Amino acid sequence: MISAAEFCAELDERGFTVASGVPCSYFGGPIALLGGRPGRYIPAANEGAALAIAAGAALAGGRPYLMLQNSGLGNLVNPLTSLTMTYRIPVLAFVSLRGWPDPAHDEPQHEVMGTSTHALLDTLGVHHGTLRADAGLCGFRALLDPARTELEAGRPAFILVEKGAVGSGEAPPAPERESLIAADVLRTVAHAAGEDGLIVASTGYTARELFAVADRPGNFYMQGSMGHAVAIGLGLAQADPDRPVIVVDGDGSALMHLGTLSVIGNQAPPNLIHLVLDNGMHESTGGQPSTSGTTDFAAVATAVGYHTAMNCRTESDLELFLRKALHSRGPHLAEVRTARRYGQAPPRATSSAAPHVLAARFANAAQRKGLSS
Known part of the structure; x- marks a missing residue:
């Protein structure tokens, strides 16, 4: 496991400037850290919108990345294939691997995508690597190096993240307001x-x-x-x-x-x-x-x-x-x-x-x- 601070610091050092995405508990730590830094994390309504936000940031000269669940990967496929791959806009995506490696150990709604995520990216011709829970910081860096090569060539790069590979963070306080149970x-x-x-x-x-x-x-x-x-x-x-x-x-x-x-x-x-x-x-x-x-x-x-x-x-x-x-x-x-x-x-x-x-x-x-x- 790498800590949320290590995850964010490594990407900072490599020049990544902004993140977007849809919440996932696997990325709770990085999202909490980035959320406390104005302008560093843009919450998206859905996965496809997150990719489009990142594409806009890349076109403006930024270096964006995404965080999302593989359960919502289907929402990403249209802008991935018709926007970023067509226009050669480089975007780095971190995708949590729900329902993988064994869907029996997860909820039933993750079974199909859990067993199909790698094959789907292969079919689309998208470079991907997998960050295992025991990888550590050296393993994370080893995945980022080939991803950088893809991005420099104008292609997307995906890093698939196993449960427990990135440390959790403290959730922000709930808003204070009149409310019901x-x-x-x-x-x-x-x-x-x-x-x-x-x-x-x-x-x-x-x-x-x-x-x-x-x-x-x-x-x-x-x-x-x-x-x-x-x-x-x-x-x-x-x-x-x-x-x-x-x-x-x-x-x-x-x-x-x-x-x-x-x-x-x-x-x-x-x-x-x-x-x-x-x-x-x-x-x-x-x-x-x-x-x-x-x-x-x-x-x-x-x-x-x-x-x-x-x-x-x-x-x-x-x-x-x-x-x-x-x-x-x-x-x-x-x-x-x-x-x-x-x-x-x-x-x-x-x-x-x-x-x-x-x-x-x-x-x-x-x-x-x-x-x-």
Whole structure:
């Protein structure tokens, strides 16, 4: 293992000037260190945007690098192949190896990409090396040297990072503000949904907590596919417009594909209720700050065509919103300020059943087949 300070210092010494990326617990240490140095880390909404930010920095004469999870590598492929490789813009990318070397020791959503990351980069003709957990600083330098050769030739270079290869750092403090407890919010949502309503819970701690406090056949627990919860909700709502569909999003996931809100405003599903739980951070990856502090989700929703939107700061605000939303034409959105979670995270739903089993249970509920858990 190399420390987060060694990781950042080595890249500083080699002239790298700015980093971008999407949070991953494997890079929590470097992100925390760089976040305390103004202008050194730009948090991106998604992996493709991070690469585009780096490309812009490179075109301006900077030497950028990225940090991201291999689970989001698919979001990177389009700008990698059509932007940086086509225009020969040199960018260095560090990619965490979730689901590798043995996917059985990770969560099921990492299995496919974990076993495909190396082959995918080989197929694209992208240079890559692997930083193992036992590599140390000399091993890190040995990977950076050939990467520099690729960058000088105008080609991208990837360093794939095994779990434990880079030391962790201290998470930044949670923002001080009036907020609700996420578990209490989810209980209220499940109660409001009743037996008929469908609930889609975004990936991360939101899906875990919903499973812990109110498991039911009509819950869809996302693992992976960050940012797509409300798109799933739109598909459900359009398929059965007489049935309430409640999507419980997070601030980071809503920001990742914010354009979907415009699609929802355009399609105007009358039965869709969208809640964004905003705690100002990417909590499940170590508490790195999101950019939600400068985003008013309710104002965005109103601007793109949601029928109603509200900022909820109290339990009574939330109850009032749900009561009105369930009895009026949507789509509706509520931004709900929530506090940082403390203590051990609840288990994922997949600790009780395989993903395809959970999906089949939900499909039975969504198709009104009347099967119980």
